[in-house]
Amino acid sequence: MLGRTANDLYWLARYVERAESMARLIEVGYRIALLPRDEDEGYNEEWRSTLASAGCAEGYLAKYETPNARDVINYLLFDSSNPSSVQSCLAAARRNGRAQRTALTRDMWVALNDSWMEFSKIKPADVTANQLPDLLDWIRSRSALFRGAMLNTILRADTYYFIQIGTFLERADNTARILDVKYFVLLPEIEMVGSSVDNVQWGAILRSVSAHRSYRWVYKQNYRPWRIAEYLIFNRAMPRSLRACYDLINTSLDGLAQLCGARHQCHDTSDEIRRFLCEGDINAVFQSGLHEFLVDFIAKNNRLGHQVAEAYHFNG
Secondary structure, X not given: OOHHHHHHHHHHHHHHHHHHHHHHXXXXXXXXXXXXXXXXXXXXXXXXXXXXXXXXXXXXXXOOOOOOHHHHHHHHHOOOOOOOOHHHHHHHHHHHHHHOHHHOOHHHHHHHHHHHHHHHOOOHHHOOOOOHHHHHHHHHHHHHHHHHHHHHHOOOOHHHHHHHHHHHHHHHHHHHHHHHHHHHHHOOOHHHOOOHHHHHHHHHHHHHOOOHHHHHHHHOOXXXXXXXXXXXXXXXXXXXXXXXXXHHHHHHHHHHHHHHXXXXXXXXXXXXXXXXXXXXXXXXHHHHOHHHXXXXXXXXXXHHHHHHHHHOOOOO
């Protein structure tokens, strides 16, 4: 496979997953913004934390003075000047898919193209606060539709492997960022931990990664910060956990190694990250600092992405 083709497939997958991730991050901010609060308190800067977690704070603040619900939502959903907005992601995914149309199945292309066309018809001014949850659900469902089409129709060959790697690198990044909303920006005061407000925030975060019901099923107890962090970091059965993402990244990289007959630095890096996630201890993570752990993980995850691009000549 040509490096350009691998690049387009990898980034197509990342953009589709990122569009869903944006919808999930907005849902966290939206749910927490609905909580009652004392206007004099400074801890509940939910939209600022949403921008920071999405990696869009600098671009937003260059355009707007301060974060507010309407401007943040429009910037993350519809602003074409924001390369990570849902509109930009769907447009880029469709552009990459069209460039590699012969590498995609018909079902994959239809899911991708229809999503972009339908979203393009939505006018930002028409999206009210009551309609926002339905729109976020629709974005998530379109990502699921594309992924279902891919899993059900594509050959398990290089196209499949590059799409899998792109998807789960992006998903791991998103899960880490959603967790970081909670412990770095959203609730810094230690006296709030364990309060009813704290519990509602954890519930919002679990729902944003479709883990609210499954957490209850696994742990059969009320929210415990260390249990929730453990669930989203180390639990291999939870499909959006960091461990589950790296299980699939490793499997796909191994598939590429067998197909190409060579291993690269990215294989060793992925093995190292997965080994840590298999052997990691949540108590050690909290002792060293959850925020510090997540920042370090995001940096390693990004480094792996660069190594994959170098190994498979994405710019070639």
